[in-house]
Amino acid sequence: MDAQQTTQIVILGASGDLTSRKLLPGIFKAVRQELFPGKIQLVGVARRPWDDDLFQAHLDEHVPDQRGDEPQAWESFLKSVRYVRTHLDTDDDYKDLRQQLDDLAGERVHRVFYLAIKQDLFLPAVEGMHAHGLLNQSDGYTSRVVVEKPFGNDLHSATALNTALLNMLHEDQVYRIDHYLGKETVQNIIAFRFRNALFEPLWNNKYIETVQITVAEDIGMEGGRGGFYDSAGAMRDIMQNHLLQILSLIAMEPPASLAANDVRNEKVKVLQSLRLPEMSPDAKNHVVRGQYKGYLDEKGVDPASKTETYVAARGFIDNWRWGGVPFLLRTGKELPKRFTSVDVQFRMPPHSLFGAPNDCFLRPNNIRLRIQPHEGIDLGFEVKKPGAGLDMQVVKMDFDYDEHFEEPLVEAYQRLLQDVVNGDQSLFIRSDEVEASWRWIDSLRTVMDDTSVYTYDPQTWGPGAADQLFDECEGRWVKH
Numbered sequence: 001m002d003a004q005q006t007t008q009i010v011i012l013g014a015s016g017d018l019t020s021r022k023l024l025p026g027i028f029k030a031v032r033q034e035l036f037p038g039k040i041q042l043v044g045v046a047r048r049p050w051d052d053d054l055f056q057a058h059l060d061e062h063v064p065d066q067r068g069d070e071p072q073a074w075e076s077f078l079k080s081v082r083y084v085r086t087h088l089d090t091d092d093d094y095k096d097l098r099q100q101l102d103d104l105a106g107e108r109v110h111r112v113f114y115l116a117i118k119q120d121l122f123l124p125a126v127e128g129m130h131a132h133g134l135l136n137q138s139d140g141y142t143s144r145v146v147v148e149k150p151f152g153n154d155l156h157s158a159t160a161l162n163t164a165l166l167n168m169l170h171e172d173q174v175y176r177i178d179h180y181l182g183k184e185t186v187q188n189i190i191a192f193r194f195r196n197a198l199f200e201p202l203w204n205n206k207y208i209e210t211v212q213i214t215v216a217e218d219i220g221m222e223g224g225r226g227g228f229y230d231s232a233g234a235m236r237d238i239m240q241n242h243l244l245q246i247l248s249l250i251a252m253e254p255p256a257s258l259a260a261n262d263v264r265n266e267k268v269k270v271l272q273s274l275r276l277p278e279m280s281p282d283a284k285n286h287v288v289r290g291q292y293k294g295y296l297d298e299k300g301v302d303p304a305s306k307t308e309t310y311v312a313a314r315g316f317i318d319n320w321r322w323g324g325v326p327f328l329l330r331t332g333k334e335l336p337k338r339f340t341s342v343d344v345q346f347r348m349p350p351h352s353l354f355g356a357p358n359d360c361f362l363r364p365n366n367i368r369l370r371i372q373p374h375e376g377i378d379l380g381f382e383v384k385k386p387g388a389g390l391d392m393q394v395v396k397m398d399f400d401y402d403e404h405f406e407e408p409l410v411e412a413y414q415r416l417l418q419d420v421v422n423g424d425q426s427l428f429i430r431s432d433e434v435e436a437s438w439r440w441i442d443s444l445r446t447v448m449d450d451t452s453v454y455t456y457d458p459q460t461w462g463p464g465a466a467d468q469l470f471d472e473c474e475g476r477w478v479k480h
Ligand SMILES: NC(=O)c1ccc[n+]([C@@H]2O[C@H](COP(=O)([O-])OP(=O)(O)OC[C@H]3O[C@@H](n4cnc5c(N)ncnc54)[C@H](OP(=O)(O)O)[C@@H]3O)[C@@H](O)[C@H]2O)c1
Pocket: 012, 013, 014, 015, 016, 017, 018, 019, 045, 046, 047, 048, 086, 087, 088, 089, 115, 116, 117, 118, 119, 121, 148, 149, 150
């Protein structure tokens, strides 16, 4: 893209929570550091009868910590932001939207439309914009659409949404976002695996015994999320997207290159190789769901709800590399700590010169990828304790991003917004990935619907039954 060209970023749903908390800070930082190619014009769209001044005042009040040590830069950025009032569920409003966006641009521009709106408006918004030529691309000018999660509620709805979108847009115009992919530590999974000859030769079922992936949250329904959450649950809200995306990066084969479609080709093969839970005769023993005590009293939650606030599952990837290795996936609310990690446990050496370990849970070798917080990597191994005899002890080598790098980690949304403007889809989810994820999730849901809903006390590690997902001596859930 020519450095003189302008990209008009249009946020649909600009008066909402996502815009103030995540999108505006990300765009401001990238503008400030001149990380976007060319110039940026930012336009907010929502229903409220605001003008530019009222929208700017709203952002000034709601965007957290922007003034910082650069109040003048923030002021001048804010003054450049524009507002167009539009009812996205009203066909007649799109003609005016088109006119106003053209007038604001004043010349031919690239366009990015960010759908920061509820999912039932995704399609009407794209249809309205399509009908009025806002999604046309020609003469090298692009028009891209960023679609927030949730992308569908199951395979059927996700496929229908994909089909409808792809009737109006090319796949290379659609950016399905999962902000986890914008996290430095998630991108580092690829670098760690494929840049270090040390680990990749061991990255298979011969040496790896189990892989655990955890997304633990210590909060419940704060921020009035009860109504939305009750119709989704932990499996749809977190497992279908964040957990399975991390799993696909952990398990994929080396891509031919780092080009978006090469990476996505490998990720989708992993998702397609996940054994459908319904196929296992003992499938019910491979999933545990829970609900924290007090959930049914939360605002917006059905008092008879069976929605899971915790789910843990034992999955298998039926391919050459991973045959037989359990992937233990877990996510929950109201757990004692907030963290996301991948814990790879290696097998015992084939023969023990040092006698049997005292505790069969204690495998000496593991790698922990700390995705958040305290981003970093730990490597566990056993050493001989000083002194007479041959007593062994597990010790750890660790790497912390904070300690090693002076620059703070770039916020996920900032990175992803830069990629959209740059036209790089590597960190966005392709239609077939979404559908393969939902296929597995739907199958797991069918199995889960037949299992008990265990309750657990808030600020505990969820139902004890989840411990049974590990076979004897396979390890246990990490709790730190
Ligand atoms: N918030 C997060 O942290 C987060 C995280 C991940 C994904 N998401 C996803 O991001 C999207 C937005 O979430 P949010 O939390 O920002 O929602 P929100 O706070 O409820 O904001 C919704 C926005 O949509 C606008 N809107 C609603 N109906 C409209 C209509 N008919 N025409 C035009 N504008 C309309 C609202 O404008 P008015 O106020 O003017 O009506 C408001 O600006 C959702 O799909 C959500 O699932 C959010």
